[in-house]
Amino acid sequence: MIQLKVYKTKGDSDTAIFLDLYETEPIKLTLSIEDITQADATSIFSKTFRVPATRDNNEFFENAYEVDGIDFDVTLKNYAEILVDGAEFREGHIRLQRIFRNGDLDKIDYELLFLGETRDFSSTIAEKTLCQITMTNFDWEGLPNAYTNASDFSGPFTYANITQSWNAFPETAGNLAAGYADGDIIMPLVDHGNTYTDAQGTGAAGDPDQGRIALGPETTGSRSFTFPANSLSLTRMKPMIRAKRVLDQIFQDVGYTYSSTFLNSDRFHQMYISAFGNDESIGMEIDQVTGTNFESNNSNNSGFNDINQFMYNNNVVTNIAGNFTPHIPVAGSYFTAPADAVIGGNFYIMSASAQMNGEIEQSNGPNISVPVFLRLCVVSSIGGAITQTLAVGNQTGNNGTSSLTWDSRNGGYQPIAGDILQVFCDTSSGYVDYSTVTNTYWDCTAAPGAYYSPLDLDCEHKQIDFVKDILTMFRLVMQPDNKRPNNFIIEPWQEFIGAGVTYDWSDKLVEDKDTVLEPLFNTQSATIEFSKAEDEDLINQFHQDNNKHAYGYLQFNSANELLKGTRKIEVKGIAPTPLDQITASSPGYATIPKWVIPTVFTTDDGDAIEYVPIKPKTRILFYNGMQDVSGVEWYLNNDSGVASLQTDWPLVSPYENWPIVSTSLNLNFSNDTRYYINPSPGSGYFDQGSTLFDEYWSRYIASLYNKFSRRLTAKFILNNVDLQNLTFDDVIFVNGKYYRPEKIIDAQVGSETEVTCQLITLNDQRPIWLEEPLTGFSVVASNTSCIGQEGEIQITTNGTPAFTWLLDTNGATGTVNPTGSAPYTFTIVAPVGIDTLIVTDSLGREATVQINVPASTATQVTSSHTFIEPTDCTAPCNGSINTTPAGGSGAPYTVTWSDGVVSEDRTNICPGTYEWYVTDSNGCQSDVYSQTLTCSTTLQNYVLRQFLNNCTQVSSQTYIASSTIPLPINQVCTFNQISGCYYIESVTQDSAQYTIDAINVDCESCSGGPAPNSMKIRSCTDGTTIAYVNYNAAIQVGSTITVDAQSLQGCWEVLEEASNTSAVEYLDIYTDCLDCENGGNYGYYAFACDNTSFPPTYFQSTTQLTVGGVYKIGTGTYTGICVSIISLQQGPSGEFLNPLQYTDCDDCQGITPTIQACHEITNTGLGTAFGNYIFNGAGYSWIVNGGQQVSICAEVGSVTVVTGTATILNTTNVCTNPKACRIPIPFLTYTVEDCQTGVLWTMDTQGSNFALGDVIQYNQNLSGTGAVYCGTIRPVSQPNANATLANTFASFSCGDTIHCLQ
Secondary structure, three states: OEEEEEEOOOOOHHHEEEEOOOOOOOOEEEEEOOOOOOOOOOOOEEEEEEEEOOHHHHHHHHHHOOOEOOEOOOOOOEEEEEEEOOEEEEEEEEEEEEEEEEOOOOEEEEEEEEEOHHHHHHHHHOOOEHHHOOOOOEEEOOOOEEEOOHHHHEEOOOHHHHHHHOOOOOOOOOOOOOOHHHHOEEOOOOEOOOOEOOOOOOOOOOOEOOOEOOEOOOOOOOOEOOOHHHOEOHHHOOOEEEHHHHHHHHHHHOOOEEEOOOOOOHHHHOEEEEOOOOOOOOOOOOEEEEEEEEEEEEOOOOOOOOOOEEOOOOEEEEEOOOOEEEEEOOOEEEEEOOOOOOOOOOOOEEEEEEEEEEEEEEOOEEEEEOOEEEEEEEEOOOOOOEEEEEEEOOOEOOOEEEEEEEEHHHOOOOOOOOOEEEEEEEEOOOOOOEEEEEEEEEEEEEEEEEEEHHHHOOOOOEHHHHHHHHHHHOOEEEEEOOOOOOEEEEEEHHHHOOOOOEEEOHHHEOOOOOOEEEEHHHHOOOEEEEEEOOOOOHHHHHHHHHHOOOOOOEEEEOOOOOOOOEEEEEEOOEOOOOEEEOOEOOOOOOOOOOOEEEEOEEEEOOEEEEEEEOOOOEOEEEEEEEEOOOOOOEEEEOOOOOEEEEOOEEEEEOEOOOOOOOOOEEOOOOOOOOOOOOOOOOOOOOOOOEEHHHHHHHHHHHHHHOOOOEEEEEEEEEOHHHHHHOOOOOEEEEOOEEEEEEEEEEEEOOOOEEEEEEEEEOOOOOOOOOOOOOOOOEEEEEOOOOOOOOEEEEEEEOOOOOEEEEEOOOOOEEEEOOOOOOOEEEEEEEOOEEEEEEEEOOOOOEEEEEEEEOOOOOOOOEEEEEEEOOOOOOOOOOEEEEEEEEOOOOOOOEEEEOOOOEOOEEEEEOOEEEEEEEEOOOOOEOOOEEEEEOOOOOOEEEEEEEEEOOOOEEEEEEEEEEEOOOOOOOOEEEEOOOOOOEEEEEEOOOOOOEEEEEEEOOHHHHHOOOOOOEEEEEEOOOOOOEEEEEOOOOOOOOOEEEEOOOOOOOOEEEEEEEOOOOOOOEEEEEOOHHHHHOOOOEEEEEEEOOOOOOOOEEEEEOOOOOOOOEEEEOOOOOOOOEEEEEEEEOOOOOEEEOOOOEOOHHHHHOOOOOOOOEEEEEOOOOOOEEEEEEEOOEEEEEEEOOOOEEEEEEEOOEEEEEEOOEEEEOOOOOOOOHHHHOOOOOOOEEEEEEOOOOOEEEEEOOOOOOOOOOEEEEEEOOOOOOOOEEEEEOOOOOOOOOEEEOOOOOOEOOOOOOOOOO
C-alpha cells in the first residue's frame, strides 16, 4: 500500500494528513547522484505525479497553497513522506506545479513535484547572503559540531582579542579551539591600502592619512608602519572567520546537519573566509547598526517577574553584540549601552511588553485592581535606583498588556556609553498585595557603536552559492543520510564513491531487455576549464589583463579529437588571493623578500603610488600562524592608542604550509605565477605543492575519460527495499564487474517492477565471483547461560569481513566485523531450538547450515534465611538477617541488598523492610527476597536544644524527641525529621514531636567537620575577586569589611564562613559596600528649614538617616540649624548632622504652632448644615445652624470656632502634631524647588490645596520634554508660571525612588 503523508508543519503529527492517490497511476521517482558542479542544486530524487481533486485533497490544497479556482501560490511547499506498507520510504517536500481542469469529464487533477532534501536545503536558504548570517550557539547531538562563542563575533575588538586570535591553529599545534573565539576568528596582517590627504586622481599623489604597510622612512609621505609614529590602528586588522563556522551556521539556520570527515578535518579548520567589509574601506568601520541587536522573553514567569521588580527574561533569542544580560530574578535583565546616543546621530530603538495584574486587599470586600504598567529606565546599578525614565507603557490591569516603545531620536534623555537600562514593572498605587507579570518581552532593534564581524562578510555572495563554491572547490558529494533525518553525508568524491555497501544485482538484471554498454568519455567535453571569480585588486587585475583569465585558472585538455565543446567548473563567489612582498615606499629602502602578505587594494587611475581600498569578493585562505623572519619589525596600537612593537606577523595565504612544502595544498586549481619571489626570498620558498585539481578533481576527471570507463544502461527488477537502502556511495556488482550507481529512472514506489538504471564502471575494484562458497566454515552450538536464557553459536570461517548472519526461521539477523586475519571466529546469541543459519561475507559468498541450540542445564538460584527482631530501635540497632544461597552454578555467591550493601549476612540493623537477591558464579540471579523487621521497645522522651553558629551557641527553642534506648544528659544527637545537631537537656514526660535517629560524640563530629577557620570575601570594586580572612565571630555574613593586607586594598563583602586557612585579619566592619566606601559615613543633600541660612547643600552623618526627615547640624558654622533631607548622595561631604530625627521643621525649631488658617463656612438656609474637613489624615466634623457664617481654625490638640455659632465633633484624634493641624493656605500659585537640581519652578494650583514643605509632581514646560519631576513647595513668590502641576491627588517625598528619581 502506497501513502503520501503531508504535514502543514514539519514534525507536527497533529497537522499531518494522507492525500488521496490514483490507484492506477503509482508514484514514480527518479533517483540520481547530484552533480554539484552544475548551477542548480538538483535533488537526489524528484518526480512529478498527479493526485485527484477529492474532497479531502481540495480542502488541503485550498488551505496549504491558497488555491482559488486554478490560481495558487507557487512559492509554498510542504514537508511530505512516501510510505510503503506503513513504513517510511522517502522524505522530502512537495510543491504544487499545475492544476488540470477537464470540463468534459468534470475532472480536476493536482500535479505535484516531489523533491528530496538537497533541493529543500537550497530553497530554504533562498536568497540570503553571507552578511545576513547571525552567529548563534548550538550543539548537533551526536556530531562534533558545537559552539558557545556567538557573542565573541561582536566588537570592537581589543588589542588582547586581536593578538589572542593569532594563537589559532596551527600556531597552537594540535588545538583546534586555540585563539580568540575558539579559533573561529583571526585578524591577520593584510594590506587593504590607505586613504590620502589630497583628492585622488588629480595627478600628484597625496600623502597617506595613516600608517602604511610598507618599508620606508618615518616621513609623512612614506609613513612606514615600521616606526612607532605610524603604528597601525586596531581597526586595520580586518577579521576573517573560519569557513567551517560559517558553513555550520548556514546548515543550522535551515534546520540541517551534516556528517563529514573532510569538513571536520584539521585541514578545513585551518581555512578562513574574509570579512573585509562591503565598501571601500581600509579597516573595520564601527557604525550605527539597525536590525535586531537583542531579543528576549520569558513566557514561563512563575516566581521570576512581579510588580515593583525589574523584568527578568531568561530566554535570549538573539544577542548579537552581547550587550544584553539575563542576570537574575528581582535584580532583573539589563542592557549596557555600547555608545553615546546623540540627537541627529547614533540612536537606540527598543520595545517591551508584558501581561500584568495588581491588586490591593480589602478588609471587608473583594480585592481592588490597581493600574500597573512598564517603565523603561536608566538605573544607577543593576537592580538599583532609577535615575532616568526613558518611556512608560500604557496602564493596564486584570492581566492586560502594557507595552512601550522608545526611540531616542524623539528627544529626552540620551543614553551614554556604560548606562544600564532596565524595564521596571510599576504601579501607580505604590504597592500591591497580589500581582502577576507574565509573557514578558524586550528587544532592541537599533543601537550605536556596535561592530559585528559577520556583517562584513560579502553581501553580494549568496549563502547557497557559498555552499556550492565549497562543494565545487573540493569536489564534495552531498548526499542525504538515510539513517539520520535532515542530515547530509558530505565527503570528497574520491573518498565517497565506492565507500558504501556492495550489492549483487546479477540476478536482478532483466536479460531479455536491451542492455547498453557505452564508453563514458563519449558524453564528455573536449576540455574542462577550472576557475575562481575575478576581482579588482591590483595583482588580480594585472593577472587578468595579461592572461585573460583569473589567477589559479586551469584548463584540462582531453586530447581526444572526437570530443567537442568546453565544460566550465566555476567557483563563482570566491576570488583568488595572490601573495606579494611588502613593498618599499621610498627609494633606498629594500624589501624584505621573505616578508609576504596578501594585498587587497588597487591604484587610483593607474598611479602606482597611491594604494586605495576596494570592496573585495569573498576570499578563502589558510591561516599559517605567526611568521618569524629576521628583519621584521612593525607596530600596532594597543587599546590606549600606544604603539606596540611586533616582531612576528600573522600570515594568511592560499597555501596550507608556509614556507610551502611538496605536500602543501594550494587553494587554487593550478600553481600559477608567484608574485612574491622577486626579489628571491631564498631557498625553501620555491616549492609549489599540490592544487585543488591534483587532490580533489584528478581522479574524478580520470574516471570520466578513462578508456575503460563504461556507462551501463539496463533494466533491473527492484523493490522498495532495494531502493530504500540504496545510496550513491554503494557498489553494484553485476556479472563479475563492479559499478557505481549514477541514475535510477522512474522507480515505481512500493512495487517490484522493472526499473531502468544507469551504472558507471569502477575500474579500481577487483571483480570477485559471488557464487564462490565460504571456505573453512564451521559452527558449534552451546548454552552455558542461566536457566531459561538463550544460547550461543560460535562461527569460524575464511571469508572476507564484514559478515552478515541470518537465522532463517527465527528471523534474527546481524552483522559482525571481526579484526585480524582468516580464519575468523565470532560468536552470536541464538534462541533455543532448531534453525537454519545463513552466513554471508562482504563479497556475497554464502554458507548455510542447520543448527540445534540446546537448552541451559543450569538450576534456579535460590536463597533461604533466618532473622532476629531488634530490641534497640535507634541506630545502632541489634537486628539481624542471615541468608543461605543455593542452586545455580554454585559458589561463590554474591548477595546484593536494596540499600547497596553486598554481604550474605546483615547485623546491627534497625526496624524496616530489607530486600536482596543472589548472584551465582556464572552471573545468574535469583528472584528478589524481602524481610520486614519490627521493634516494640518502650520509648524515652527528652528535652533538647539545637547547636547554632558552628557549635558556638544553642537555641532558645526546645524540642521534645523520643529514643528507643536510654541516653545521658548532654548527649549530642540528630533527628530523622529535621536537620541540625542537638544535645539532651533533660528527661520529660511530655509527648515527643521527633525521633532521635543517631547519636554523636560531640557537635563538631555531628556537623560533619571542624568549625570554620576563615571567612570568604568578595571585592566591592569589581564584584568578582575572591579572598579569605581569618575567622572572627564579630564578622557577620552579609557585612562589609576592610582587611590588614597590602594586596587586599579596598572594601570586601563577607560571603560565607569557610575552612581555607588565612592569616589575614579584618580591620573595620561596615554595613555594606557603600557604607565602607564612604568611610562609614553617609552623604545627604538638604535645605535649611528657615529657608534663609543657606541654599540647599551637602551634609554627612555617621549613621543612616531618613530621606525627608528633619535633623540639626551638629558641627561647623551652622551648628544647631535645622535641615530637611532632600536625597541621598554618593560621596559624603560637608558638615555632620546629629542622628536625632524631628517630626518636622517646626518641631525642630521649637515653634509652637498657632492657627495656620481658617475654614470659612456660610449656611444661608434655615435648617442645620453639617459636613467634614479632612487633610493629611486628620480631620473633624462640624454642624452650623441656619443663617450663620462661621470661621473654624485648627491648633495643636484642638479645633476652635472663632466667629459665629457651630458645633465641632470628633476632636479627640485631631491635630496631634503641627503637620496634621496645618490647614492649607489658599495659594494661587506654587513655587517648587526641584528635588534634584534645586531650580525653582512656578505653576498654577489647579484647585489643589498642598501646604508648604509638601513634595509634589510637576512637568517642566520645555519643548520635547514630557518627563515628570518632583519638587518641594517653598515660600517664594514668582510672577509667571513656567511649569504644570502633574498630580493633584497625591504627595510624595524627594526620596521616593519610584516617582521622584528621574
